[in-house]
Amino acid sequence: MKITVNVWRQKGAQASGRLVKYQVDHVSPDMSFLEMLDILNQQLIAKNEEPVAFDHDCREGICGSCGVMINGLAHGGRLATTTCQLHMRSFKDGDVITVEPWRAKAFPVLKDLIVDRGAFDRIIQSGGYISAATGSAPEANSTPIPKENADLAFDAAQCIGCGACVAACPNASAMLFTAAKVSHLGLLPQGQPERKSRVFNMVATMDAAGFGGCTNIGECSAACPKEIGLHFIGRLNRDLLSATLSGGTTAD
Amino acid sequence: MAAALTLNQSTIGKKAIMAVTGIVLYGFVIVHMIGNLKIFEGPKGFNEYSHFLRVVGEPALPAGTILWVIRIVLLVSVVLHVRAAIQLTLLDNAGRPIAYKKVQRKQASFASLTLRWGGMAIFFFVIFHLLHFTVGSALPGYIEGEPYHNVVSAFSNQIWAAPVYLLAVAALGTHLYHGVWSAMQTLGLNTRRTEKLFRGLAVASGIGLFAGFATVPIVVLLGILQ
Numbered sequence: 345m346k347i348t349v350n351v352w353r354q355k356g357a358q359a360s361g362r363l364v365k366y367q368v369d370h371v372s373p374d375m376s377f378l379e380m381l382d383i384l385n386q387q388l389i390a391k392n393e394e395p396v397a398f399d400h401d402c403r404e405g406i407c408g409s410c411g412v413m414i415n416g417l418a419h420g421g422r423l424a425t426t427t428c429q430l431h432m433r434s435f436k437d438g439d440v441i442t443v444e445p446w447r448a449k450a451f452p453v454l455k456d457l458i459v460d461r462g463a464f465d466r467i468i469q470s471g472g473y474i475s476a477a478t479g480s481a482p483e484a485n486s487t488p489i490p491k492e493n494a495d496l497a498f499d500a501a502q503c504i505g506c507g508a509c510v511a512a513c514p515n516a517s518a519m520l521f522t523a524a525k526v527s528h529l530g531l532l533p534q535g536q537p538e539r540k541s542r543v544f545n546m547v548a549t550m551d552a553a554g555f556g557g558c559t560n561i562g563e564c565s566a567a568c569p570k571e572i573g574l575h576f577i578g579r580l581n582r583d584l585l586s587a588t589l590s591g592g593t594t595a596d
Numbered sequence: 597m598a599a600a601l602t603l604n605q606s607t608i609g610k611k612a613i614m615a616v617t618g619i620v621l622y623g624f625v626i627v628h629m630i631g632n633l634k635i636f637e638g639p640k641g642f643n644e645y646s647h648f649l650r651v652v653g654e655p656a657l658p659a660g661t662i663l664w665v666i667r668i669v670l671l672v673s674v675v676l677h678v679r680a681a682i683q684l685t686l687l688d689n690a691g692r693p694i695a696y697k698k699v700q701r702k703q704a705s706f707a708s709l710t711l712r713w714g715g716m717a718i719f720f721f722v723i724f725h726l727l728h729f730t731v732g733s734a735l736p737g738y739i740e741g742e743p744y745h746n747v748v749s750a751f752s753n754q755i756w757a758a759p760v761y762l763l764a765v766a767a768l769g770t771h772l773y774h775g776v777w778s779a780m781q782t783l784g785l786n787t788r789r790t791e792k793l794f795r796g797l798a799v800a801s802g803i804g805l806f807a808g809f810a811t812v813p814i815v816v817l818l819g820i821l822q
Contacts, residue, residue, distance in 0.1 A: 350697075363697060416698035442698045449693050514704070516691035547606050556691025557607035557684045559711065560778040566703035574781070575788045582784025584608045 345371040345437040347380065351396050352444045357454050363442065373433035377420065378403060378410060380432055381443075397456040405429040405569065408504030411511070412457045413444040418508035418567040426506060426569040446507050448516035449554040463553035464505050464521060470549040471542035472525045474534045493531045500528035502570040512567035515556030520564035522550045523580035524572050530583055540587040547584055607687060608782070614680040615779035617673040622776060622801070624670055625768065629808040635821060639744040646743040678719065685712055707774040707802070714771040721764035751816035758813040765809035773802030 347368045354361025368384045375383070378400050385395035401409035405426040412427055414420035420430040435441065445453050450463040489497075501524075509520035526543050529535030535542070558577060565574045603609030634645045653662035701709075724734060729746060732738035735757075737749050751758045777798035780786040786794050815821050 413696060413698075416696055416700035417702065421700065421702060444696055444698070447692050447694050447696055449691055512702075514709070515688035517688070547608055551607050554691065556688035557611060558782075559684075559688070559708065560774070560781045561705075561708045562703040563701060573788070575786070575791065578781050578784055578786040580784075581608055581612070581782055584606065585603075585612055585784050588602060588609065 345373060345432060345435070347371050347432070347435065348438075348440040349380075349384065350440065350442045351384075351456070352453075353396070353456055354445075354453055355455065357452055357460075361453065361456075363444075371432050373431065375432045376403065376428050377414065377430040377432065378428050397454075397458050399458050400428060403428040406504060408506040411446065411506045411508055413442075413446065413511060415442050418446070418512040419506075419569055421567070424569055424571050426504075429569075446511035448507075448510050450516070450518065451507060451510060459507070461505070461507050463518070463550075463555070464507065466553060467518065467522055467546050467549045468505075468525060471538065471544075471546040472529070473538075474529055475537055476534065487533050489532060497528050497531040500524040500531070500572065500576055503528075503568075503572055504570060506569060508567045508569060509564035509572075510555060512563040513556065513558075514561060514563065515559060517558045517564070518550050518553070518555040519558035519577050519580065520568065520572055520574075522546050523576040526583060527576045527579050530579075539583070540590075543580065543583045543587055547580075607684065610680045610684055611782045613676055614684070615782040617677040617680075618775055618779050620669065620673040621677065622772065622779075625772075625805055625809075626801075629805055632812050633808060635744065635747060635812055642744045642747075643742060647741070674719075674722075678715075681712065681715060705774065707770045708778075711771060711774055711778075714767040717764065717767040718771060721760075721767070724760075725764075747812065748816050748821055751813045752819075752822075758817050761813045762810055765806050768809065769802040769806030771802075772805060773798055776801045 349366050349368060350363040351366060352361050353364045366384055366387070368380060368387070371380050371383065378398070381396060381398055388395045398412060399409045401407045403410070405428060408426075410427040411419055414427070414430070419425055419427045420434065422430055422434060443457065445451075445457045446459045446461075448459075451459040451461055453459050503521060503524035505521065507521070510516050510518050513519075526546055529542065530539050560574070560577070562574055565572060603612055631645060631649075635642045637645075650660065650663055707714075728734040728738075728750065729743065732740060732746070735750055735754060737746075737753065739745055751761075775798070777786070777794045780790070780794040780797075812821075
């Protein structure tokens with residue numbers, strides 16, 4: 345296959361960027377999207393040009409490192425698929441593909457397709473933990489958890505923090521990410537002691553990071569490679585509002 | 597109350613204010629639509645209903661008490677709803693300072709993407725509508741206390757009136773098609789179990805209110821009401 349890519353090139357965080365057109369020949373339909381970018385980078389290196397910088401790590405769809413906008417869709421828009429798991433057979437010979445970094449005020453571009461997702465780390469730091477007694481691990485069955493809650497908590501816990509929800513949201517909102525993180529601990533008995541402070545602090549950090557608000561459009565969930573449902577945003581809203589109305593008004 | 601005031605500090609809290617005031621206004625438009633359909637009772641029934649709204653509660657309460665309580669609740673709701681909408685829109689727009697060169701959508705609906713434009717259209721329409729039928733200054737031929745005459749003469753004498761009203765109620769229907777479900781989601785009342793119920797309620801509200809409000813100008817245009 346021959347593919348033409350329009351890739352966002354930006355030398356650094358302060359530099360201004362632009363889309364640059366490259367022709368990539370000898371693309372196999374079995375290659376992943378990242379492998380196609382590897383081929384492009386080999387070409388650039390052979391010509392003594394700067395390769396395209398992009399984030400990647402496991403290339404198995406479970407680490408959350410990779411993620412770019414492909415033709416205006418986060419991770420290319422294929423159901424439950426990260427960029428590394430998107431294969432070139434999803435494209436046709438001769439296709440022109442536009443590749444851009446995630447765009448959000450809270451995710452500044454560092455170089456080319458790499459953005460700083462530190463805002464997600466700050467949200468986690470502000471409440472994405474439980475206080476647990478140290479020592480030997482407790483007997484697993486000593487804390488009964490309803491099956492439905494365990495399943496829901498696991499659904500939420502599948503979030504890999506890739507940022508596709510923010511990238512796909514017309515408002516660059518981080519509500520789905522925050523909802524998943526608040527819910528996965530909030531659904532379990534171990535998460536109850538910090539439940540109120542967690543939701544206050546994580547939402548406060550999310551707002552302070554400069555993400556937009558949620559307008560319940562649903563692009564986040566549709567883009568999520570882990571198919572995290574919009575109902576978790578309803579749960580986040582419920583947790584925040586009930587914590588607020590029950591008087592826990594301070595973010596400690 | 598103190599807790600409710602802190603709502604204004606978070607994006608979710610602002611949206612909750614928007615949802616609660618939206619539900620108040622949603623309740624109002626339902627009652628308003630039912631009231632409009634009383635025009636089919638003829639001039640006497642419709643004018644009596646209109647008069648009733650102005651004197652309801654008398655003489656137990658001072659003249660106009662209930663009318664003004666309702667008006668103030670609606671006005672406060674509109675102010676808070678619009679204020680939250682402006683604040684959130686500015687935050688949302690600031691969330692993505694550099695736009696994508698190419699954008700595709702997978703899930704967004706026409707209704708959800710045009711919510712703000714529809715809201716603005718409804719806002720300006722409501723001002724015109726109040727000048728038209730409450731103050732009576734928008735069009736010639738307005739007679740105080742004769743709403744049946746005012747409605748029929750407006751839609752049969754002014755060629756542009758019916759299309760303007762139809763567009764406005766289409767904007768309202770579209771707004772509620774997304775807004776009713778969105779309000780439930782924002783208030784945390786929506787769960788996986790209620791998802792279909794609230795989606796259905798929103799679709800039925802959008803279509804039902806459009807149909808109900810559109811009926812009056814259409815039947816006047818068709819000459820069914822004279």
